[in-house]
Amino acid sequence: MARRYFAIAAFAGLIVAIQLTTLVTGTAYYLTQLTMTAYYSLIVVGLCMLIGYAGQISLGHAGFFAIGGYVTAFLTTFDLKSHHGALVSLLMKSGGLVSRQDVYGGSLLTVHPWLACVAAILLTVVVAYLVGGPVLKLKGHYLAMATLGIGIIVYRIVLGTEFLGAADGISEVPGFPLPGGLLITGDASSRVFNYYLAWGLMILGMALLLNLIHSRIGRALAAVHGAEDAAEAMGIPTARYKLHTFVLSAVFAALAGVLLTHYNGGIGPSEAGVMKSVRYVAIVAIGGMANLWGALSMSLVLNYLSLRGYFGTYDDAVFGVILILIMLFAPDGLLRRHLLSDLKRVVSRDPEGEEAP
């Protein structure tokens, strides 16, 4: 118990330390990429929960990210001024709409970002429940292909739909207002605040997942992962737990999509692409599958390097190679929990204790 909170506190300390370092060295512009990294990490830990703890792979999580991002982007940029339906007037009365100025000085009447965010999460939950039910009945490579397919369908829809901006995506998404006049936006003036907000949310999500893992549900999931039939025999509703974990990780992805879209001020179809989904799985894999901290730290490093452009044109290839290497040499993930003890056993392996392969 205490160890869990100690780790969270240590991580929060690291976040503060990074910010202070950038302050001292005058490299505050790094914080922009670090903030984006925080949001991407939110997807990664959600996916880690699904892959590592529930034992279900998903190669379509970029699709959920895109659902969240696109719903909020569309609702907060679509001008409702010339629409006079019953719904519009109802929203108007309940304060669900805001009018603001666009970059050309014209006035816009759009859905309030908070309402858009709620709508995005709701849609994701509905989609995840509808799709998750039948998909999670599949196993192994069929599950992988089905989730991959879902991701591609979302990608094709956002790419081919005119009012979602087709290949250009949606831009000029307004900032996300918070109480106290604060705003989630990529503006340089609120960079430090947004950095702390993003990582604060990340830590909150992390604490939630860590508590979940150490709860009855987490232990049930571990049983499902270990031996599904045995878990079923012990009276664990395996299908329901798997589905709920799937939806939870989809919501993490969608929330990251919503916030990052407001932070970046736009979203494009490449966010829904297969490469993004593969990248998240690769990060979970290198992080050790069932290791939230491993996934988080790897996500911090790799996403940051990628966003800073260190991989250049080999960006996708780097994550492809990572995935291959992990699957070849350490199919249980690299930074897994018993890594140290495993290494010790390999080093001090005596001939008698060697198990037959």
Add this chain to the structure above:
Amino acid sequence: MLGGMTAVTLNQFVPMPLAILLAVVLTMIVGAVIEIVFIRWLYKPSVLRMVIITIGVSILIREIALHIWGDGVRALPYFTGSSVTSINLGGVYVSSQVLWVVGAGGLAVAALTAFFNLTMLGRQMRACAANRDAARLCGIDTGNMVTLSFILSAAIGAIGGCVVCPITYVQYDSGTPLAIKGFTVAILGGLGNSTAAVGAGMILGILESFSIWVLPTAYKEAISIAILLVILFFKPSGIFGSAEAARLKEF
């Protein structure tokens, strides 16, 4: 994709039939190398692990292709005639290349059926697919069979790429959608049944082409994947496969 791209490149130096032959052989070698380097030495790999590895490999090939060939769109010239000439078949005008595609497809199926039913090697491969351990007990080198199946499917993929690319063109990223479509067709037809796969391929192709009547063209790709999902959800044995045979494979 690899087959088509290689053939286009080689076509600049050697005559087309030779270029296609070389491209197919090269792709077969690549297929064999992939199997030997990434799959062969794994101890009892799960199918999921192999799928993820091959997804990784396909990303790698795609990125390498991008760096070699750039993102331009290429095509082979038509095998006979040109893009405007056509052949009159009982009142229907068909481009000659379409006949090449249909011919190559028919030939590939015939060759595969003959291979699996008539030759010793083909029967060994089927035995290996049905039960690996039993096949090994009968003295079949299962490792070599897997390599061979990789080579075989690489060859067929390359031939397909060469024949089709005068019509559809190839690009560095044209492989992935085709791979998913291939998987869809294989499931639809029931795995391990090449004749049914052709029927399933035709159904999928027709459904996809007609979908543009009711949906925007841009959604065409999504259609085949949606069909894949529906099949997986409701009838994982495929349209032509038997339910008993499917139960033996793990879903």
